[in-house]
Amino acid sequence: MEIEIEGGSVTRILMGVSESTIKGHPHASISSRGAFDWTIQKIVRHNTSAFKLLFLHVQVPDEDGFDDMDSIYASPEDFKNLMNRDRAKGLHLLEYFVTRCHEIGVSCEAWIKRGDAKEVICHEVKRVQPDLLVVGSRGLGPFQRVFVGTVSEFCVKHAECPVITIKRSADEAPQDPVDD
Numbered sequence: 001m002e003i004e005i006e007g008g009s010v011t012r013i014l015m016g017v018s019e020s021t022i023k024g025h026p027h028a029s030i031s032s033r034g035a036f037d038w039t040i041q042k043i044v045r046h047n048t049s050a051f052k053l054l055f056l057h058v059q060v061p062d063e064d065g066f067d068d069m070d071s072i073y074a075s076p077e078d079f080k081n082l083m084n085r086d087r088a089k090g091l092h093l094l095e096y097f098v099t100r101c102h103e104i105g106v107s108c109e110a111w112i113k114r115g116d117a118k119e120v121i122c123h124e125v126k127r128v129q130p131d132l133l134v135v136g137s138r139g140l141g142p143f144q145r146v147f148v149g150t151v152s153e154f155c156v157k158h159a160e161c162p163v164i165t166i167k168r169s170a171d172e173a174p175q176d177p178v179d180d
Helices: 030-044 076-104 117-128 142-148 151-158
Strands: 011-017 051-059 107-114 132-137 163-167
Touching (some): 011 076, 030 051, 030 076, 030 163, 051 076, 051 117, 076 107, 107 117, 117 132, 132 151
Parallel strands (some): 011 051, 132 163
8 A cells, every 4th residue: 555645655765684694693683683774764764655665585495405414304394384483584584674674664575585685676667667676785896796695786787777885884894794
């Protein structure tokens, strides 16, 4: 349901959000939290009824499907539990952003897709047609970008809408800059 305001409908902002890659840190990534906070402080501000935030979490399937485990599960039920665990992790991540939106009164939607994050985000931009895409960026140097690749750079080049990338602040960077 679109809320009508003076001069038109709400501004829809799609945000690609990810989980932290830091071991034992099952929360939103530093970059995702920073991009969300920046969007609320600098774009939404006090105009909560003028915006709708759309949260997309892309789960990247592990090549072998075993998610860096030391052992392979032995029954079909074990694999089902593993898939449910991955889904629950994504839901927990989205719950963080949805809860924050409800606390401040911003309308939102959230969903999970599977695949290559940069391609899925660009596909969802084409499908959903938001007014703006906001993605976090780890701010990796050129050497690290070669090996890690960056979702934000790909989206800037290929998304069919304006894109804002929000770098994490230097004081939030973990010891290993590849972590997020």
